[in-house]
Amino acid sequence: MNAAPLLQIRDLQKAYVLDGVTIQALRDIDLNVEPGEFVAIMGPSGSGKSTLMYILGCLDVPDAGNYQLHGQDITRMDGDQLATLRNREIGFVFQNFNLLPRTSALENVETPLIYAGIGKTERRKKARATLERMGLGERLYHLPNQLSGGQAQRVAIARALVTQPSLLLADEPTGNVDTATSAEIMTLLDELNRQEGLTIVLITHEQEVAKHARRRLFLRDGRLEMQA
Numbered sequence: 001m002n003a004a005p006l007l008q009i010r011d012l013q014k015a016y017v018l019d020g021v022t023i024q025a026l027r028d029i030d031l032n033v034e035p036g037e038f039v040a041i042m043g044p045s046g047s048g049k050s051t052l053m054y055i056l057g058c059l060d061v062p063d064a065g066n067y068q069l070h071g072q073d074i075t076r077m078d079g080d081q082l083a084t085l086r087n088r089e090i091g092f093v094f095q096n097f098n099l100l101p102r103t104s105a106l107e108n109v110e111t112p113l114i115y116a117g118i119g120k121t122e123r124r125k126k127a128r129a130t131l132e133r134m135g136l137g138e139r140l141y142h143l144p145n146q147l148s149g150g151q152a153q154r155v156a157i158a159r160a161l162v163t164q165p166s167l168l169l170a171d172e173p174t175g176n177v178d179t180a181t182s183a184e185i186m187t188l189l190d191e192l193n194r195q196e197g198l199t200i201v202l203i204t205h206e207q208e209v210a211k212h213a214r215r216r217l218f219l220r221d222g223r224l225e226m227q228a
């Protein structure tokens, strides 16, 4: 069996221009990710990890090269088409959780379903079930500041997954938590990948975190290298 890759990138380039100075953030990137893969992208600060994540997540577009997500050529899409694709296909998790303050865990997880046009009863049901799956059934009405770092990140993961995206993108998801909590988050991602076949691309500069992935890639000065 030879399934089509979930994402396919060829010869991708991305530069930033700041005060007349051009910074080549990504050079000649080639990357395939198959459905069900768990890939870690590593590299030092400034190597282009976040830039790559923004492009993978259709939050930004490359200057040149080709990017196909689920067989769709994103370089030909306008902003609205990209937003639609992003909402349908991708769940994001960030280092700082990015939860809405003064808003319960349940309401945070419901938010993407509002944008997806799903009615209130169905939203509640899906958000509750997803939080329960993340082991947060006892924390539905807690506010972000009443949660531990690990719990807050699990709420963020629930919010990323409630729309059933085909790809979870995580940028330094353990960057703001202690070692024990980091292990807890990685165990959850392992389970989601192994048990539910969730495709994960995770960005980290920590070797311990990258060990959980089944394939590791290394970015250096905007170039992607294989790593054992």
Ligand SMILES: Nc1ncnc2c1ncn2[C@@H]1O[C@H](COP(=O)(O)OP(=O)(O)O)[C@@H](O)[C@H]1O
Binding pocket: 016, 017, 018, 023, 024, 025, 043, 044, 045, 046, 047, 048, 049, 050, 051, 052
């Ligand atoms: N919005 C931006 N404007 C100008 N330069 C940027 C911008 N974002 C990132 N860069 C530069 O692009 C390079 C890659 O940055 P980034 O993708 O954030 O790396 P990483 O996530 O690995 O730390 C760095 O040299 C950074 O300074």
Ligand SMILES: [Mg+2]
Binding pocket: 049, 050, 051
């Ligand atoms: Mg970064």
